[in-house]
Amino acid sequence: MNGAHDLGGMHGLGPINPEPETEERRFHYDWERSAFAVTIATAMLGRWNIDVSRHSRERQHPIDYLKNSYYENWFAGTKTLLVETGLVTTEEIAQGRALTPPTDPESIKVPGPDEVLNAVKAGRRADLDDVVTPALATGDKVRVKNFHPIGHTRAPRYTRGRVGTIERLHGVHIFPDTHKDGVVEGYTLYCVRFDAAELWGADADGPGAVFVDLWEPYLDPA
Numbered sequence: 001m002n003g004a005h006d007l008g009g010m011h012g013l014g015p016i017n018p019e020p021e022t023e024e025r026r027f028h029y030d031w032e033r034s035a036f037a038v039t040i041a042t043a044m045l046g047r048w049n050i051d052v053s054r055h056s057r058e059r060q061h062p063i064d065y066l067k068n069s070y071y072e073n074w075f076a077g078t079k080t081l082l083v084e085t086g087l088v089t090t091e092e093i094a095q096g097r098a099l100t101p102p103t104d105p106e107s108i109k110v111p112g113p114d115e116v117l118n119a120v121k122a123g124r125r126a127d128l129d130d131v132v133t134p135a136l137a138t139g140d141k142v143r144v145k146n147f148h149p150i151g152h153t154r155a156p157r158y159t160r161g162r163v164g165t166i167e168r169l170h171g172v173h174i175f176p177d178t179h180k181d182g183v184v185e186g187y188t189l190y191c192v193r194f195d196a197a198e199l200w201g202a203d204a205d206g207p208g209a210v211f212v213d214l215w216e217p218y219l220d221p222a
Contacts, residue, residue: 008158136221144162159194169191172187
């Protein structure tokens, strides 16, 4: 979807001033640790996947998304999913406590601290072992499809309709657009190089390039 989360190339938002990676703190406030912990722990209940989680943050009102900090957006999305899956109610969130017992407590397996910590340390593979023949090759010119879905997509708005060059292949990865609906299907993921002038026109800031990872369904040969 085209929302406040997809801001590449938008004017008026000021420069990006990232902290040096060697100096950046994982959490700036204690409540951010709690928001992170709640998000990971509830995800381990198995009621949603990572793309469902991403889409829950994207579906916020644009004003709320832009007003929130990073972990406030995480927590907002988590609360949405907890309500939509029936794990809690909006009243329970407002009061900070359970108001009614769960209808099927046996279906809820609450992970312990060690289980969550081990899962975070282990991570999870992003690629698949599916054998899929890529339709494109390194050096091919491609154009990103100009589409505007109302659901989840990982194709940045500023790349749509633009021409780039396949820089490398990343193998087969779960397609996020349908994974949001619980469908697991694998497509080749490509790193595509876009010249700055192709993305921003004559107003591009120098002769640089932008590299974007894009799934095969987003691309057409150019």
